[in-house]
Amino acid sequence: MTWRKRIFDLFFASLLVVILAPVLIWLLGWLLIKEGRPLFFVAERMKGLDQPFHLWKLRTMTVVDRDQGVSGGDKSSRITPTGAWLRAKRLDEFPQLWNILKGDLSFVGPRPPLREYVERFPEIYGEVLKSRPGVTGLATIRFHKHEERLLARCQTAAETDDVYCRICVPRKARLDLIYQRNQSTCYDFDLVFQTIGNLFRRPDRPKIAKK
Numbered sequence: 001m002t003w004r005k006r007i008f009d010l011f012f013a014s015l016l017v018v019i020l021a022p023v024l025i026w027l028l029g030w031l032l033i034k035e036g037r038p039l040f041f042v043a044e045r046m047k048g049l050d051q052p053f054h055l056w057k058l059r060t061m062t063v064v065d066r067d068q069g070v071s072g073g074d075k076s077s078r079i080t081p082t083g084a085w086l087r088a089k090r091l092d093e094f095p096q097l098w099n100i101l102k103g104d105l106s107f108v109g110p111r112p113p114l115r116e117y118v119e120r121f122p123e124i125y126g127e128v129l130k131s132r133p134g135v136t137g138l139a140t141i142r143f144h145k146h147e148e149r150l151l152a153r154c155q156t157a158a159e160t161d162d163v164y165c166r167i168c169v170p171r172k173a174r175l176d177l178i179y180q181r182n183q184s185t186c187y188d189f190d191l192v193f194q195t196i197g198n199l200f201r202r203p204d205r206p207k208i209a210k211k
Contacts, residue, residue, distance in 0.1 A: 004185055031059070046133075048129050072154035106131075106134045109134025109137050124173045128180075
């Protein structure tokens with residue numbers, strides 16, 4: 001990570017912590033009333049081939065003893081009504097400001113992968129994770145909705161894993177490497193503003209076939 005990118009992250013993360021603190025406190029109180037404890041979901045993610053860290057989010061799913069792999073249709077029943085709304089607005093990612101301040105994440109970069117996928121695809125992630133993982137990025141903007149649709153169709157953990165490995169991992173990696181080759185402060189600003197714009201964009205309505 002360049003010093004310009006780190007200053008960018010520290011400045012805007014600190015600014016957002018001050019501005020959004022009342023919103024986060026309100027969300028925590030609302031979650032406590034609606035869903036109870038725990039309020040946070042803390043999970044291991046990777047920022048390098050041998051560099052794990054703890055990623056923080058607001059909890060959006062019911063708690064289970066063991067949770068593996070990415071979320072697909074097989075886990076959809078665990079998403080709470082409150083969690084579905086938080087995910088749609090990406091408000092569950094507010095606590096990742098703490099990860100940015102610590103230096104685990106940047107605002108813009110590849111989404112941090114699970115250890116199991118880094119170990120299975122070291123050649124891919126050895127290149128992708130030369131960029132510091134981010135809260136948003138080119139792959140998030142261009143592929144996230146399509147990935148959600150693909151994984152939502154999966155009915156078992158094995159099917160979810162197969163689709164994620166065959167389709168999602170290579171496609172996201174290609175986009176992450178395009179970002180890596182073109183990274184600049186201006187490009188980061190552009191991707192952040194695109195992300196904000198997507199949050200306020202109305203979802204596409206299904207087209208009705210004409211008779």
